[in-house]
Every structure is written in C-alpha cells, then in structure tokens.
Amino acid sequence: MALNVKQEKRLLSSALFAGCDTQSYRPLVQTLSPISILKGQRIGSPPHHASALGFLLDGCLDLCNLNGVLFYTLEAGDFFEIEPMFSQIQTILPWHLRARTNTVVTFLDKNIMLSQFEEDPAFARNYIHIRADYTQNLTRQLDHFTAASPGVALALYLLGNHTQHILKLPDGLAGLARRLNISRATLYRALADLERRQLVSHHEKTVRILDHDGLFAFAYSQSQPQDSLPAE
Amino acid sequence: MALNVKQEKRLLSSALFAGCDTQSYRPLVQTLSPISILKGQRIGSPPHHASALGFLLDGCLDLCNLNGVLFYTLEAGDFFEIEPMFSQIQTILPWHLRARTNTVVTFLDKNIMLSQFEEDPAFARNYIHIRADYTQNLTRQLDHFTAASPGVALALYLLGNHTQHILKLPDGLAGLARRLNISRATLYRALADLERRQLVSHHEKTVRILDHDGLFAFAYSQSQPQDSLPAE
Numbered sequence: 001m002a003l004n005v006k007q008e009k010r011l012l013s014s015a016l017f018a019g020c021d022t023q024s025y026r027p028l029v030q031t032l033s034p035i036s037i038l039k040g041q042r043i044g045s046p047p048h049h050a051s052a053l054g055f056l057l058d059g060c061l062d063l064c065n066l067n068g069v070l071f072y073t074l075e076a077g078d079f080f081e082i083e084p085m086f087s088q089i090q091t092i093l094p095w096h097l098r099a100r101t102n103t104v105v106t107f108l109d110k111n112i113m114l115s116q117f118e119e120d121p122a123f124a125r126n127y128i129h130i131r132a133d134y135t136q137n138l139t140r141q142l143d144h145f146t147a148a149s150p151g152v153a154l155a156l157y158l159l160g161n162h163t164q165h166i167l168k169l170p171d172g173l174a175g176l177a178r179r180l181n182i183s184r185a186t187l188y189r190a191l192a193d194l195e196r197r198q199l200v201s202h203h204e205k206t207v208r209i210l211d212h213d214g215l216f217a218f219a220y221s222q223s224q225p226q227d228s229l230p231a232e
Numbered sequence: 233m234a235l236n237v238k239q240e241k242r243l244l245s246s247a248l249f250a251g252c253d254t255q256s257y258r259p260l261v262q263t264l265s266p267i268s269i270l271k272g273q274r275i276g277s278p279p280h281h282a283s284a285l286g287f288l289l290d291g292c293l294d295l296c297n298l299n300g301v302l303f304y305t306l307e308a309g310d311f312f313e314i315e316p317m318f319s320q321i322q323t324i325l326p327w328h329l330r331a332r333t334n335t336v337v338t339f340l341d342k343n344i345m346l347s348q349f350e351e352d353p354a355f356a357r358n359y360i361h362i363r364a365d366y367t368q369n370l371t372r373q374l375d376h377f378t379a380a381s382p383g384v385a386l387a388l389y390l391l392g393n394h395t396q397h398i399l400k401l402p403d404g405l406a407g408l409a410r411r412l413n414i415s416r417a418t419l420y421r422a423l424a425d426l427e428r429r430q431l432v433s434h435h436e437k438t439v440r441i442l443d444h445d446g447l448f449a450f451a452y453s454q455s456q457p458q459d460s461l462p463a464e
Contacts, residue, residue, distance in 0.1 A: 065374075065375065065378055065455070066452070066455035066456065067378070067379075067380045067455045067456055068456075069378040071374065084364050084367060084368050084371070085364070086357075086360050086361045086364035087361070087364035087365045087367065087368040088361075088365065089365050089368040089369065089372075091368070091371070092372065092375065092388055092391050092392050092448075092451070093375055093388065093451060093452065093455055095371075114357070117353050117356060117357055117360070118353045121349050121350045121353070121356065124349060124353065124356040124357075124360070125318075125346070125349055125356075127360065128318050128349075128356070128359065128360060128363070129318045129319070129320075131360070131363060131364070131367065132316050132317070132318035132319035132363070133319045133320065133321050134367065135316060135319065135363065135366065135367045135370065136316050136319040136321040136323070137321065138367065138370040138371065138374060139316070139323070139327075139370065140321075140324065141374055142297075142303065142370060142373055142374060142377065143297065143324065143325055145374065145377035145378055146297055146299070146301040146377055146413050147299075148299045156324055156325065159324050160324050181378050216324075219324070219325060220298070220325065223297070223298035223299045223325055224298065224299055224300075
C-alpha cells in the first residue's frame with residue numbers, strides 16, 4: 001500500500017524537503033508504505049527498520065529505554081531513527097518507541113537517503129539539521145539526568161520546554177517524573193520548592209514560569225561552575 | 233599563523249575527508265589557524281567558536297558540564313562542536329571543554345561547511361557519519377545516567393568501552409566515577425559486586441571483562457523490559 005495524498009503531502013512538506021524541488025521527489029515518495037502501530041504497541045529494532053529514517057505521519061510515539069525512562073515524545077511531522085543509520089558505534093541496550101495513540105509511520109531506507117545525499121545538497125543539509133536538533137535534544141536530556149539536584153533538573157526541563165512561559169504537561173506530573181527519572185515524591189518536593197521561591201506556579205497539568213531569569217539563575221547557581229567531584 | 237605540514241596532514245587524513253579529493257581541499261585547509269590551549273584551560277562558548285566544527289590536532293580535551301560530570305574525552309583526530317552548528321534548539325546550561333594536556337585545535341567555520349556540503353557529497357556524508365557517532369555516544373551516556381542501578385551503569389560503560397575485554401581507565405576509578413556521575417564509594421561497591429559475580433576482575437587502572445555475555449545479561453536483566461515507574 002502506498003501513502004495516501006494527505007500522507008504524501010505531510011512528508012513532502014516536512015523539514016527534510018525544505019527548499020527541495022518536491023515535485024521531483026514524488027516518484028520516490030510513491031514507493032513508500034504507511035505502517036500502522038496500535039496504541040500501546042512498540043517499534044523495537046528489527047533488522048528491517050534498523051537502517052532507515054522513520055517519519056511520523058500521524059499520532060504520537062514515546063521514546064523510552066528498557067527501564068521505562070521517557071526520553072522524548074515524537075509528534076506527527078517528526079523524524080526518528082530506531083538505530084542510528086550512519087554510526088558504526090553499536091547500541092548496547094536497545095531503546096524502543098511505544099505508540100501513545102494509534103500511530104502511522106513510514107520509513108525511508110538508508111540507500112534512498114544515501115542516493116539523495118549524492119543528488120541533492122539541500123536534502124543532505126536538511127537531514128543534518130534534523131539530526132542536529134535530535135542531538136541537541138539528547139544533550140538537554142543529559143543535562144536533566146546529570147543535574148546537580150532534582151530541582152535543577154526540573155528547572156532545566158521547564159526552561160527548555162515552555163511556550164511563552166507556560167508549559168502544559170502532556171502526561172501530568174507522573175509523566176514528568178518518568179521524563180526526569182525521579183520519583184513522583186521527589187518531583188512534588190522540587191516543584192513545591194520552586195513555587196516557594198516564587199519562580200513558578202502550578203495548577204493541575206499546567207506549570208507557569210513566573211520569573212524566567214530567576215529560574216535560570218537558580219539552575220545556573222546550583223550547578224557549581226567548577227570541576228567538583230560528586231559528594232561521597 | 234597557518235597549520236604546519238603535520239597538522240594539515242592530520243586534518244586531511246581525518247574522517248571528514250575520507251573518500252574526498254584531498255588535494256582540492258588544500259587551499260581551504262591553508263586558511264585555517266591552529267589554536268593552543270594550555271593544560272587545564274577551558275574552551276567555553278564564545279561567539280566566534282559557536283558556529284564552527286572543531287578538530288583536535290593534538291592533545292586531549294574533556295567534555296564536561298557545569299557541575300563537572302565528564303561526558304567524553306576527545307583525542308587527536310576527533311571533531312567537536314561547542315554549540316551544535318546546525319540546530320535551532322538553544323542550549324540552556326553550557327558545557328565546556330577542558331584541556332587534559334596541552335592541546336591544539338582548529339575550527340572550520342559554518343560557512344565553510346555549508347559551501348563544501350554544496351560542492352562535495354562525500355564531505356557531507358562524512359560529516360553526517362561523524363555527528364552520528366557523536367549522537368550515539370550521547371545515547372550511551374544517557375544509558376549510563378538512567379541505568380536501573382550503579383551496577384548496570386558500570387556494566388554498560390565496560391561493555392561499551394573495552395578493547396578485547398580489557399579496559400584501561402584513563403583517569404582511574406575517580407575519573408570513572410565522574411564519568412558515571414556516581415560517588416567513588418558507590419563505584420567501589422558496584423565494581424566489587426561485579427567481581428563477586430565473576431563478571432569482571434580489576435587491578436589498579438585496568439578492568440578485565442571475564443564473562444562478556446554474563447555482563448550483558450546482568451545489565452539487560454536488571455533493566456526491566458517493561459514500563460515500570462521509578463520506585464517512590
């Protein structure tokens with residue numbers, strides 16, 4: 001089965017084809033197939049997906065590790081790689097993608113990618129931008145997981161994910177705890193501390209940043225700018 | 233000052249130019265300057281380095297965050313970006329590079345990179361591979377920092393960094409503790425536990441994997457393959 005008109009349009013209007021002559025890509029896109037993933041199902045790393053760029057046509061996918069830490073939620077229009085296509089460094093413990101809702105994805109094979117890199121510099125550049133954003137997201141995750149305290153991890157998450165100082169938690173505080181890899185009790189304490197400092201306010205699934213500069217100063221000052229060893 | 237003959241050769245024989253007509257790159261490479269960094273000095277994110285691909289000509293650089301967690305040690309021949317050149321996602325807390333020894337680096341400006349992407353698909357592909365390896369390294373770091381226990385973090389580090397089942401710790405157990413963001417006491421306990429299980433042995437700065445499959449099975453089984461929430 002081929003992509004339908006709407007799916008084709010969604011892919012061709014994605015970041016991968018920005019500035020490309022999309023008309024010339026239609027024959028290629030017409031060779032792709034949509035793959036449905038039911039809510040709750042996982043995409044693991046079977047060999048046939050290992051060397052491909054995934055594209056989320058519709059729905060929502062959670063990127064998790066084996067022990068359930070939630071790294072990232074992909075939305076329609078996002079790209080992903082289950083195994084990194086262009087790295088020789090092997091994965092040790094696999095991550096997986098789990099459908100948060102009924103989801104439709106498609107895959108662009110590594111060989112397709114390589115031949116388009118040859119033919120179209122704009123396509124290669126777009127791919128570089130997409131992966132750079134993904135890498136930057138991983139960097140932010142590393143900042144959460146190595147933060148000096150749960151309060152700093154929460155502050156960094158809020159600073160990195162708000163829209164006009166407001167952050168709607170897609171899966172509530174329980175989901176945020178999984179994203180930060182801390183217990184809910186620890187998250188509640190950290191949130192209460194930021195509220196007490198009048199840096200944020202919180203109502204149900206919405207957190208509001210009251211003092212953006214103050215929140216940044218809190219995160220920065222708690223992360224001592226020196227090579228200190230972790231406390232024994 | 234321009235790169236000397238040896239430095240020029242080191243850059244042109246790097247992964248960035250694999251399969252490229254290196255002769256045609258000589259004029260470009262002759263525009264680059266070597267920058268010396270004394271042992272202990274840092275490279276931060278000043279604006280003039282922000283949009284460039286760094287190359288380590290000689291020496292050793294540690295990639296750290298503000299609170300001293302050691303993510304990665306770069307060696308001669310490695311590339312790095314202080315700020316990701318092609319991402320629009322802003323860094324919140326800066327990381328820095330600190331020279332472990334006297335070090336010499338050079339920078340390829342973003343504009344140089346972009347124009348070479350246009351002209352040489354092999355150059356673009358090489359850059360994609362270099363960044364994919366970097367991204368995969370970050371993924372491994374995320375696995376360490378979100379491991380189910382310090383023992384699993386240690387097992388994953390050993391599985392990911394040994395050469396023929398032997399791992400020489402460049403900065404001893406104290407350095408490894410900083411890399412895993414755990415205290416030295418916790419690291420000693422985790423190492424003693426893996427030794428008791430006869431999975432590894434340890435003598436001074438050398439760790440030997442005695443049972444590779446067993447070590448993997450330990451890491452895998454302790455990382456429960458289910459979406460469990462962290463313990464409260």
